[in-house]
Amino acid sequence: MKIGKQTFKLESMPYISYTSSIVGPKEVQGPLSSFFDTHINDVWDKEKTFEKCESKMLKTCISNLEKKANIKDDDIDIIFSGDLLNQCISSDFAIRNFNVPFLGLFGACSTFCEGLLLSSVMIESNLANTVICSASSHFCSAERQFRMPLEHGNQRSTTAQATVTGAGAALITKEKISSSNARITYVTPGKIQDLGVKDMANMGAAMAPAAFNTIAQHLTDTKRDIDYYDAIITGDLGEHGSKMLHDLFKLENIDISKKHIDCGCIIYDLKKQDVNCGGSGCGCIASVFSGYFFNELTAKNINKILLVATGALMSPISSGQGESIPSIAHAIAIENEV
Amino acid sequence: MNSNLNITNSEYDQMISKNTKKSPIAKNIFFAFLIGGLICVLGQLIFNFSLKYVDKETASTITSISLIFLSAFLTAINLYSRLGKIAGAGSTIPITGFANSIVSPAIEFKSEGFILGLGSNMFKVAGPVLVYGITSSIILGIIYYFLKFIL
Amino acid sequence: MEYLQCFITGGIICTIGQILIDKTKITPARILTLFVVLGVILGFLGIYEPIYNFGKCGATVPISGFGYSLYKGTIKAIEERGFIGIFTGGVTATSGGIAAAICFGFISALVSKPTIK
Numbered sequence: 001m002k003i004g005k006q007t008f009k010l011e012s013m014p015y016i017s018y019t020s021s022i023v024g025p026k027e028v029q030g031p032l033s034s035f036f037d038t039h040i041n042d043v044w045d046k047e048k049t050f051e052k053c054e055s056k057m058l059k060t061c062i063s064n065l066e067k068k069a070n071i072k073d074d075d076i077d078i079i080f081s082g083d084l085l086n087q088c089i090s091s092d093f094a095i096r097n098f099n100v101p102f103l104g105l106f107g108a109c110s111t112f113c114e115g116l117l118l119s120s121v122m123i124e125s126n127l128a129n130t131v132i133c134s135a136s137s138h139f140c141s142a143e144r145q146f147r148m149p150l151e152h153g154n155q156r157s158t159t160a161q162a163t164v165t166g167a168g169a170a171l172i173t174k175e176k177i178s179s180s181n182a183r184i185t186y187v188t189p190g191k192i193q194d195l196g197v198k199d200m201a202n203m204g205a206a207m208a209p210a211a212f213n214t215i216a217q218h219l220t221d222t223k224r225d226i227d228y229y230d231a232i233i234t235g236d237l238g239e240h241g242s243k244m245l246h247d248l249f250k251l252e253n254i255d256i257s258k259k260h261i262d263c264g265c266i267i268y269d270l271k272k273q274d275v276n277c278g279g280s281g282c283g284c285i286a287s288v289f290s291g292y293f294f295n296e297l298t299a300k301n302i303n304k305i306l307l308v309a310t311g312a313l314m315s316p317i318s319s320g321q322g323e324s325i326p327s328i329a330h331a332i333a334i335e336n337e338v
Numbered sequence: 339m340n341s342n343l344n345i346t347n348s349e350y351d352q353m354i355s356k357n358t359k360k361s362p363i364a365k366n367i368f369f370a371f372l373i374g375g376l377i378c379v380l381g382q383l384i385f386n387f388s389l390k391y392v393d394k395e396t397a398s399t400i401t402s403i404s405l406i407f408l409s410a411f412l413t414a415i416n417l418y419s420r421l422g423k424i425a426g427a428g429s430t431i432p433i434t435g436f437a438n439s440i441v442s443p444a445i446e447f448k449s450e451g452f453i454l455g456l457g458s459n460m461f462k463v464a465g466p467v468l469v470y471g472i473t474s475s476i477i478l479g480i481i482y483y484f485l486k487f488i489l
Numbered sequence: 490m491e492y493l494q495c496f497i498t499g500g501i502i503c504t505i506g507q508i509l510i511d512k513t514k515i516t517p518a519r520i521l522t523l524f525v526v527l528g529v530i531l532g533f534l535g536i537y538e539p540i541y542n543f544g545k546c547g548a549t550v551p552i553s554g555f556g557y558s559l560y561k562g563t564i565k566a567i568e569e570r571g572f573i574g575i576f577t578g579g580v581t582a583t584s585g586g587i588a589a590a591i592c593f594g595f596i597s598a599l600v601s602k603p604t605i606k
Binding site for chain 3: 386
């Protein structure tokens with residue numbers, strides 16, 4: 001049911017029953033290391049190309065999810081998956097291995113929440129019972145598509161972020177099939193925001209207005225305030241983008257900084273690891289939610305979260321043509337049933 | 339709460355600048371000067387050594403080729419990108435940086451095949467240097483040629 | 490003394506580049522292009538010659554020196570061969586470097602693969 005301007009209330013309150021995560025060598029050295037299910041030891045993982053490696057990572061992640069939930073391909077109604085590469089090739093080639101209907105998504109780094117949103121809406125509409133939502137990214141495959149060759153010697157801007165090598169997948173079900181009580185209660189798809197940021201090395205600042213817009217609209221539509229949630233989690237604003245988000249809320253006299261956690265800021269040790277402003281990419285929120293936050297939800301350390309994945313919707317072509325970076329954010333309210 | 343932002347692009351731009359961490363410019367300049375200078379000194383050493391055996395022009399070519407070889411080697415063993423993180427322009431601007439920008443895409447795009455991957459992407463970064471370097475030298479060459487006639 | 494002058498000249502040229510990178514949003518690829526064109530223009534204006542006389546390799550090793558060689562080669566060929574020299578001179582003077590970069594680039598690509606640290 002639509003409430004307010006752009007939020008949907010889900011009467012069926014689909015369960016997030018299981019999640020699965022996989023990360024790369026750098027991420028596993030970060031502070032969240034122990035929460036991820038598995039990791040690859042180097043950026044190639046015995047594959048010939050980075051794209052193949054990313055695909056394999058996503059495939060492993062989804063296979064692990066099936067194993068955890070003890071289900072087969074036939075039990076799954078549909079998979080929503082996406083990544084950063086042109087034509088979503090990581091997802092396409094990973095899901096080639098599964099005998100399941102597939103809808104590929106592109107929402108840049110917002111893909112995981114876009115997938116969660118569509119999955120839960122499929123269940124709400126009674127068209128599906130068991131849906132998988134997944135997303136992946138790989139530092140090296142993203143670097144070569146969006147930036148400079150890896151072996152090119154250059155310094156990164158202080159606002160730059162590092163694409164997370166990792167993938168995450170979640171199993172969304174109509175019925176309660178696991179010990180997890182985490183249910184999706186509201187979803188708010190975002191509107192594209194663009195405040196004219198053109199700097200490809202400053203995606204956090206480009207995406208902060210989208211995060212602000214979606215969070216503010218969600219709170220207005222649901223008539224909730226910031227204190228309702230235990231945490232408001234954004235995907236990959238990074239250190240700089242998070243500061244921008246806090247400042248945007250300050251303009252409305254709201255202090256979001258106490259409730260706000262950014263996956264890009266917690267996946268790495270920003271002081272010790274060479275990542276500038278933190279992590280980014282579809283795999284960032286996908287792996288951190290699937291690994292860390294889902295674990296916190298099942299352990300009941302946190303009970304009500306607003307998961308907001310932000311995406312910078314540009315390409316090297318649009319940037320080359322002097323376009324600014326349009327950005328988007330989708331919010332998913334996840335609450336433990338009490 | 340109003341979800342629509344009532345700020346203009348330029349106001350937002352100011353907010354961005356206010357929050358942007360300054361790059362450690364003193365440190366960057368120090369390393370750029372040091373490493374850039376040292377690469378030039380290395381060139382001078384090679385040049386002076388070759389000058390014992392060959393003429394000046396050949397020595398100059400030997401110097402370029404040696405530095406380019408060194409840079410290609412360091413790039414191939416994944417070290418030049420690390421040097422670049424520290425040295426910045428100190429490793430970009432010398433001829434070794436030019437070589438690095440030819441070698442690095444060659445290595446990177448090998449995965450799309452030898453012809454359309456390696457071959458066509460080799461000058462992805464360094465191509466503009468040749469395009470604008472050669473074009474500008476031709477334009478100024480033409481000007482020089484006609485000035486010579488007039489004067 | 491020669492080495493000190495070389496060090497200082499090369500260091501200053503790189504420092505100018507570093508300041509441009511840090512203070513403006515110019516990317517390294519643009520810096521390379523800018524410097525090579527500057528080398529050609531300063532050569533034409535007769536400004537690069539004294540820099541070269543002072544710094545020797547400190548002036549030729551940076552990419553601006555590549556631009557200077559392009560220009561000097563063009564002029565030399567014009568003096569020797571006339572009009573056609575405009576087109577042959579620049580690349581002839583820098584052919585060693587370009588060919589070496591292509592050759593070593595190809596060999597490196599054969600034996601190496603990219604990685605992150």
